[in-house]
């Protein structure tokens with residue numbers, strides 16, 4: 036049990052770290068050889084960290100035939116199967132060239148490797164501004180992140196640091212096209228019309244999280260990103276070739292192994308797991324406009340994948356860029372698609388608007404239930 040003194044010390048150390056605005060890279064550059072205590076994770080969060088996981092479970096799906104009447108049904112089937120069984124898969128031949136993707140990661144590296152003063156100006160957690168921070172709450176870990184919003188609620192583009200601006204703006208545009216293709220495939224996999232998710236505004240708001248995983252001197256004591264599911268509907272991520280991203284598969288962790296030019300796709304439903312785990316939505320996730328429940332929309336057909344990133348034990352940084360797709364319309368009713376409900380498959384969740392949902396969470400008006408149980412119709 037943590038004593039009052041210990042938790043006080045933790046708070047103090049965290050505050051010092053936050054006030055420094057240096058992020059993890061700042062700590063590493065200062066020459067530390069052990070990690071601050073508040074980065075040390077409990078043993079159950081580190082399960083299997085030293086084991087060599089299975090490399091070949093997460094499917095790699097070739098999208099090159101999406102426009103072919105002959106090939107599309109097989110692609111739909113592959114995407115739907117991966118989304119039902121794992122909630123995570125990789126896609127190749129998605130239309131974005133590897134040279135461009137590598138340029139994006141290069142620019143992100145350039146941002147994080149600037150002098151500390153340049154980044155400190157952006158050290159904050161503001162959902163409507165560009166923010167640079169180290170996540171110590173939702174999926175804490177040994178990494179720094181710069182986050183930007185695109186589409187509805189977007190910050191002024193000029194606020195994005197020039198060193199990454201052109202690259203991330205184009206990355207957003209090109210990944211959104213891939214997102215549209217994938218949402219179409221996911222709809223067809225559910226047997227609903229291709230544009231269904233698009234019409235429900237699920238392409239209208241995107242957040243980009245550009246991560247930088249510095250060398251960690253004690254990689255067995257922490258993670259780069261703790262286990263979580265994503266707080267967006269669908270996530271599309273480009274990772275470099277260093278490795279470390281893992282997905283939960285049954286009781287095991289499996290590698291999402293780097294494949295040159297491949298994009299990693301996650302079904303996000305985050306909501307449930309994050310709420311159960313951290314029992315809080317903090318300032319970072321407190322904006323419910325940014326959350327939608329893909330699992331609810333698919334009536335539990337598709338599942339979100341629990342995933343994590345190992346702490347980086349090599350001197351070279353690991354860099355990744357994730358695009359989270361969120362609904363633009365927060366006042367419409369969300370719930371299982373009516374087309375998916377039948378007497379054999381009754382609705383598992385009831386409908387809600389995101390505005391109502393946020394209010395309910397903020398005022399804790401939940402009849403003593405967790406938010407997810409509140410909307411669940413089972414039991």
Ligand SMILES: O=C(O)CCC(=O)C(=O)O
Pocket residue numbers: 244246260265272274280342343344355356357
């Ligand atoms: O860096 C990665 O590979 C994963 C990051 C991630 O899971 C996230 O941003 O939600």
Ligand SMILES: [Fe+2]
Pocket residue numbers: 263264265342
């Ligand atoms: Fe994630």
